[in-house]
Amino acid sequence: MSILTEVFSDLIGMFIADARMSAAILVLVAAVAALLNYGVTTPILGGAILLAGCLLLIIVSTLQAARKAR
Amino acid sequence: MDWSTAAPAISAAFLASTVEVVEAFTIILAVATLRSWKPALIGTFAALAVLGAIIVVLGPLLDRVPIHYLQLFIGVLLLMFGMGWLRKASLRASGVIALHDEDAIFARESSAFEKEAGVSETSLDWLAGIASFKAVLLEGLEVVFIVIAVGAGRGLLWPAAMGALAACAVVLAIGVVIRKPLSRVPENTLKFGVGVMLSAFGVFWTGEGLGIDWPGGDLALLYFAAAFLATGLFAAYLTRTSKPEVKA
Numbered sequence: 423m424s425i426l427t428e429v430f431s432d433l434i435g436m437f438i439a440d441a442r443m444s445a446a447i448l449v450l451v452a453a454v455a456a457l458l459n460y461g462v463t464t465p466i467l468g469g470a471i472l473l474a475g476c477l478l479l480i481i482v483s484t485l486q487a488a489r490k491a492r
Numbered sequence: 493m494d495w496s497t498a499a500p501a502i503s504a505a506f507l508a509s510t511v512e513v514v515e516a517f518t519i520i521l522a523v524a525t526l527r528s529w530k531p532a533l534i535g536t537f538a539a540l541a542v543l544g545a546i547i548v549v550l551g552p553l554l555d556r557v558p559i560h561y562l563q564l565f566i567g568v569l570l571l572m573f574g575m576g577w578l579r580k581a582s583l584r585a586s587g588v589i590a591l592h593d594e595d596a597i598f599a600r601e602s603s604a605f606e607k608e609a610g611v612s613e614t615s616l617d618w619l620a621g622i623a624s625f626k627a628v629l630l631e632g633l634e635v636v637f638i639v640i641a642v643g644a645g646r647g648l649l650w651p652a653a654m655g656a657l658a659a660c661a662v663v664l665a666i667g668v669v670i671r672k673p674l675s676r677v678p679e680n681t682l683k684f685g686v687g688v689m690l691s692a693f694g695v696f697w698t699g700e701g702l703g704i705d706w707p708g709g710d711l712a713l714l715y716f717a718a719a720f721l722a723t724g725l726f727a728a729y730l731t732r733t734s735k736p737e738v739k740a
Binding site for chain 2: 425428429432433438440443444447448451454455458465466468469472473476477479480481483484485487488491492
């Protein structure tokens, strides 16, 4: 039973090692989907927002983790 | 097969699998050195059988999911997984968290196993088998996910699986020859590269799943990878300390 628990917690940990970053990714993807769905932006601009958002998240999340570790 | 899409998928699967197989091999080697190869191999093959069963069950299900939903779902998971790796690799590169050290992990696993020395012979074999089983299953699950993630969106499951199998063959061949933990593998550099590639695939599949036609088609993967590489290096630069600490 402990093996199963360990496997599941490891599986979850694979995707949500940092809960805040994972939540931010979901929000970003949902926001881009909404912008595209309601025709607020063109697909190319939506793609640019997705890429730029991910790059920004990496920097912010790394800085936060570094601050917490020190 | 279009090599502009297949090459990144194969190399991502190969590099990611190399990292995971090195980690699993260290634990198998620790178990085999302190106990014997028999329980280590039984545990390893039992885990490979479970992984095989997972692939057999999941494989046909993937074909039934509409491609846009599959791309979106896998793309988001890849973003979470790949950006997590990239963030951690940046923190390791900058010295904020310790580098992975296979020699130290080998020593730690060995010491944990030696503590069980008072237990009966049968129990020790059982513990040895379970340790190998868990290591191969946990690291193998990550390999299975990566192969599915980089391969399923464009019908490249087989080439990606071949990349992963090649990594297993290379690591095991080197491991069998030197019979020591593969501590010289530049694990953090590999993880940095894999994080970059998985994140690039994540943006690509997520965008395709949302109906975005990327300019340049599959070549966009290369631009995304360059952007993630530059960002990861920049993040490491922003957070760097004096010298990276080396710890398990």
